Amino acid sequence: MHKIQTMLILALLMVPAVSRAQYDTYIWKADSLYMFGEFAQRELLQQGDSCMQQYNTFEALKYYQQAFEQADTYEARTKLGDCYYKRGNYRQTSELLKLVPEDSLSHDAFRQLANSYQKQGDTDSYIYWTEQLVNHYPMDGEMVAGLTLAYTKNEQPQIGIICGLKYCQKDSTNILVNRALADAWFMNRDFSAAAKLYDRLMEQGDSTFNTLYSAGMSYSRLDSLELAYKYLQLAFLVSGMQHYGCAYRLGVVCVDTKRYPEGLRCLELAKQMMLPDTTIMKAITLSQGEGYYLTQHYEEAVTAWKEHLTYNPSSIATYFNIANAYAYLLKDNEQAKAYYQQFLDLARQEEKPTAQLTEMMERAVEMLEYLNKNK
Numbered sequence: 001m002h003k004i005q006t007m008l009i010l011a012l013l014m015v016p017a018v019s020r021a022q023y024d025t026y027i028w029k030a031d032s033l034y035m036f037g038e039f040a041q042r043e044l045l046q047q048g049d050s051c052m053q054q055y056n057t058f059e060a061l062k063y064y065q066q067a068f069e070q071a072d073t074y075e076a077r078t079k080l081g082d083c084y085y086k087r088g089n090y091r092q093t094s095e096l097l098k099l100v101p102e103d104s105l106s107h108d109a110f111r112q113l114a115n116s117y118q119k120q121g122d123t124d125s126y127i128y129w130t131e132q133l134v135n136h137y138p139m140d141g142e143m144v145a146g147l148t149l150a151y152t153k154n155e156q157p158q159i160g161i162i163c164g165l166k167y168c169q170k171d172s173t174n175i176l177v178n179r180a181l182a183d184a185w186f187m188n189r190d191f192s193a194a195a196k197l198y199d200r201l202m203e204q205g206d207s208t209f210n211t212l213y214s215a216g217m218s219y220s221r222l223d224s225l226e227l228a229y230k231y232l233q234l235a236f237l238v239s240g241m242q243h244y245g246c247a248y249r250l251g252v253v254c255v256d257t258k259r260y261p262e263g264l265r266c267l268e269l270a271k272q273m274m275l276p277d278t279t280i281m282k283a284i285t286l287s288q289g290e291g292y293y294l295t296q297h298y299e300e301a302v303t304a305w306k307e308h309l310t311y312n313p314s315s316i317a318t319y320f321n322i323a324n325a326y327a328y329l330l331k332d333n334e335q336a337k338a339y340y341q342q343f344l345d346l347a348r349q350e351e352k353p354t355a356q357l358t359e360m361m362e363r364a365v366e367m368l369e370y371l372n373k374n375k
Contacts, residue, residue, distance in 0.1 A: 090116035141174040148180035160184035191221040244273035319343035
């Protein structure tokens with residue numbers, strides 16, 4: 001029996017005596033009050049729905065809130081949650097929907113709940129609710145891919161791999177799942193498995209930057225430099241030649257495969273794009289110096305190495321390389337002596353020099369003695 005009706009009947013019991021007609025009148029009023037409340041909520045929900053059809057979430061929110069305040073029903077709660085979600089209020093969405101029993105959540109509401117946590121940056125809650133969703137809807141490939149990526153970003157790529165492979169047992173053609181699984185293989189440092197899956201993605205027609213770039217990176221880790229060059233070059237073109245990381249990696253691969261002019265151009269582009277990122281600039285300028293040196297552009301090599309020292313002044317070997325270039329190739333004895341001395345000053349600070357460093361120090365001392373004698 002409805003709450004309102006029950007209360008009215010209890011009140012009737014406190015009355016000494018009523019006629020049958022009076023009793024029927026009280027019962028009719030109780031039913032009418034309940035039906036009016038239900039009707040009023042239905043009207044509010046329908047008005048909210050009408051606003052949503054016009055994409056007017058601002059007005060819809062008012063009606064849904066009033067309906068929810070009248071009675072906390074599943075329909076009122078989920079419609080209000082949907083409205084909040086479409087307005088970008090993900091905290092309110094998750095607060096509303098997390099209290100709905102999982103077995104009662106529709107697929108759309110389930111997705112909104114999980115995605116709300118993702119949009120709030122709450123990875124742990126996103127993983128939890130997406131796991132529950134996938135348990136109910138195991139063939140929702142988009143959410144399987146999201147869960148796989150979430151595990152990967154949470155430094156648990158091995159769990160992401162299990163998640164992706166379970167889906168692939170039934171469907172191995174879903175591009176979203178294959179991308180996520182390939183990235184999980186890559187982050188798990190299984191570059192062979194990652195490369196195979198990136199190849200499959202390209203066979204499926206996936207030519208996005210991420211797929212091409214990751215394929216190139218996988219092959220570079222496998223020392224398959226020609227394939228690495230192929231995919232990194234394509235990725236760089238797809239990026240509009242604007243991705244500094246791709247430019248740098250392509251430049252390094254070009255130098256390693258003796259494509260020196262192209263490699264140096266890529267490294268220069270990467271340098272310009274990355275200024276003033278010190279960490280990247282250390283790597284770029286060092287590779288530039290090597291590239292110029294191997295192409296016998298010795299002055300440019302020295303310039304690149306000197307620039308490297310501005311980002312990495314403790315690079316002992318770079319001082320030695322510059323000194324050798326001045327001594328043997330550019331015939332500038334004064335500069336050679338200066339850099340040999342700077343090399344020795346740094347090298348002698350090493351508590352446990354390696355055999356190679358010891359040999360370099362001996363060579364620097366010999367060169368200094370020779371240059372001082374032959375002014």
